[in-house]
Amino acid sequence: MAGALLLSMGATNNSIAQSADRPWGLSLYASANQARTNVRNDMWDMSNSSWGGGLAINRYLSPSFDLSLQLNYFNLKQDAPFVTWRTTGYGPGRFDDEVGTANLAFKLKMNNGKILKEESFIKPYLVAGLGLQYASVEAYLPVAIPGGTREEKWDEGLLRMNYMGGAGLGFRITDGISLFVQSTLNYPTTDLLDGISNEQSDELNDRYLQHQFGLSFGLGKAKDTDGDGVSDRRDECPDTPAGVQVDKKGCPLDGDGDGVADYLDKCPTEAGSAALEGCPDRDNDGVRDSEDECPDQAGPAATRGCPDADADGVADKDDKCPGTPAGTRVDASGCPVVVDRDGDGVNDDVDKCPDVAGSAANMGCPALDAADSTYMARVPKIQFEFNRAVLKPVSYGTLDRMATMLGKYPHYNLRISGHADHVGSNEYNQELSLRRADAAKSYLIDKKGISTDRILTEGFGEERPIAPNTTNAGRSQNRRAEFRLFIQ
Incomplete structure (x- = not known):
């Protein structure tokens, strides 16, 4: 039986689906494994690969680093017509191992906001770590007998440390799902994966490449307080009202680019100012062009944006008596309204005593006797x-x-x-x-x-x-x- 529980430093599996929004992730993958042993070297030879699979639990640490616990199970096997076997001499032989590993690994991400954007589609990374490996070794060794050789089975379980390192590429599918491919060189601290011991050297020759490809999933749901579909971590406008359309930064759409969001913009297709709720004002008189009867001449709101030189409340274009003194009551045509209740010849609009007859010299009031x-x-x-x-x-x-x-x-x-x-x-x-x-x-x-x-x-x-x-x-x-x- 093959099994493994180990910790090895380096998020071997892609945790693209992980982020500060979804710090935990799960990766499922298949693996192709190619060994180099005393029997022969199959590295990078896909025709001599053995297959396996695994899963990983991933944890986001920072924009540059992830941590992953990776569990693998796979098969390693080779055969050769003539090798020097451990203690048995020369002849044909083969081995067929079941291997399990548990690695805890750190991953250095290139999409850390400094080299590439965190949200980039392609996410390259480097990975390194160490862990434990358990191998159930079945080696079939040639034994010399009179007139030839016979095959003898050698069976042993090996638990050893495992060092690994490599590189990978992630491909973002959605915020929570990513595809990844990765290759790592694994270096277990044993020379007996093939059942062969080189008695002339202490060098450990057994190692293998592991090519992984699979999917990573971000676990949980990113926090999105305003419910606009953009997580709080990336949301530059976290208090957007419900139902308002937003851009990738989580901010309300602003089609005319005037700084006033479309849902607040009274003129969403024309650039304007915030003071006028997003509407333009060509003459800068504080009256939006859509309501300004004189959009190219500054004027007060009281005369619908048209000039009123004598400030009598009647626009110059309609004023038949321009230049009326300030404070004079006027009619709709801008001409003075003559009212003199006390009949003293001083109009009520300038008469300080409009109900008592006086004189113009005394502002319409009676003089002292x-x-x-x-x-x-x-x-x-x-x-x-x-x-x-x-x-x-x-x-x-x-x-x-x-x-x-x-x-x-x-x-x-x-x-x-x-x-x-x-x-x-x-x-x-x-x-x-x-x-x-x-x-x-x-x-x-x-x-x-x-x-x-x-x-x-x-x-x-x-x-x-x-x-x-x-x-x-x-x-x-x-x-x-x-x-x-x-x-x-």
Whole structure:
């Protein structure tokens, strides 16, 4: 009985069907074996081959290396009319061996991404390893007898180490199946495969070629998270939505090559930009050509991509009143819509008081009456205590009058400007002047109920004196707040 269990370094069988996606593989193959012994040399002579077969369990290690456990069973036999047989003299003889080997082998792959692509169709490799060989030797030896010779059977089982090395070619059929052919030289550590021992030398002459051809299968299924048919290891777009067609890299098809996948591309046959969902925009105005009424002239989306020089919302090609002032209400032809609800001659689109008759000089709002206008021309300056934002009582009358006018003219707002004398640093006086303006504002809000959004405050520090700062009286006048009514 012949059997073998051995480990020999070198993935003898092609593991093309193996990859990082399918790290384990199985190879099934037939083998033709050609021996060189003391009987004769049959190497590379296919007419004197003996046949066998085997299987291998393969493991992917890296793009350059695979590991394989290979189990082989085959027959070796030869005969010769005249040789020197072990201890029996000369004469015809023959042997017929059953051989089993177990090898563990490393394979150096050329399709490692450096010499050839991993996915190349042809995949050359080198293989080397060692293992164990068991041979059941049956040698028929000539024995001298009176008047001639007789044949005597010599039967022995030999368990020895086996060294092997060679090369092969793989041919990719699919991602999981490959065809391979391989030739290795096997060198067992025995000289008795033929039953002959060369008593004149310690050299081991017995060796044999093994030519294998068969199929390798990747075991398991490559991980494909997005289910697009491209394994995660090779998928450059691993999150492709279900049902989307992809290329060999696992990325969605992009027929027009504009960087927008066909399934997202609103114009899949025309190169465009991602900002416009893959559609072209010749004039670069942000409006896709298919929706642009003026595809060769830049214009806003509001006028469907056509120019609108006066920005009135009517494209120049349709505008019968080009150059309309900004903010003017226009009709469909681009001409101003004349609306004047209060009948003061100021159109509502520019009238700050569209429901109260006023004047064009006052932006459509009524002006102050003569008494109030005269008062505002020389309104008393309110004053503050030295180095403080505290109103002097003399200022209350002025603030009360301001509150009255704000109630009388609801379309006006009030600006309060705070000032300081020159005592102290510029920075301090700037901050002090603003606090004084805020103190006046607080009086109007808290004491008179004026809305806070009708009063603006500002501070000028010591920059705008109205009296010399060389006297106490002058400095007192400079500690002040001033007022101006205005229409927003």
